[in-house]
Amino acid sequence: MSSNSEIPTGNFQDNDYKSRPGQSEIPVTSDDAPIEDPIDAATADSDEQLERDDRDAINKENIIGDRTRGATKKSGTYTEPGDEEGLPGPEDGTSSGSQ
Template identity: 70%
Template sequence: MSAQDSFETPVDDDYKSRTGQHLQMPVQSDTAPVEDPIDPATADTDAQLEKDDKEAIDTSNIIDGSRTRGAKPAGTYQEPGDEEGLPGPEDGTSRGAAT
């Protein structure tokens, strides 16, 4: 896609500001040219993407590899068993139909 892309759609400019109207914010026509600050020659290049990544990443927020946020070491967590925490058959809460 380039800055020169053009779409053929019906244009309804009834909403645009007219001469003599004193609106707080003038409204321009859909057909008026708009300045595009993006240079299509460099917008989709690896160099531009690398530059954007460097600008976006705040290295002061990255913790070093030797520090964790209090998590237990890997392998120390244990999942509960299938019956753990459930009442036993002797309490009568999960008794089936009498035979």
């Protein structure tokens, strides 16, 4: 086990992955670079936004009508399996356990 003195404290920031001049340049944003937040904090957690998200998430063209709703067997055509159905019979050679 490691001691508590080895555990870093505070905000962690690691810019080692950032490209250095002269190395192969791959655009990477550093941890301390400001980024633009596209979410408006004033309206992000509102009922209107939730309704808008629901509307955007549901593609009405993918909704099937009532064709599959209530697709069950007609009344009286379903019979439940018996208590012994699917169980091996006494002739299969298995033991019934100690009696």
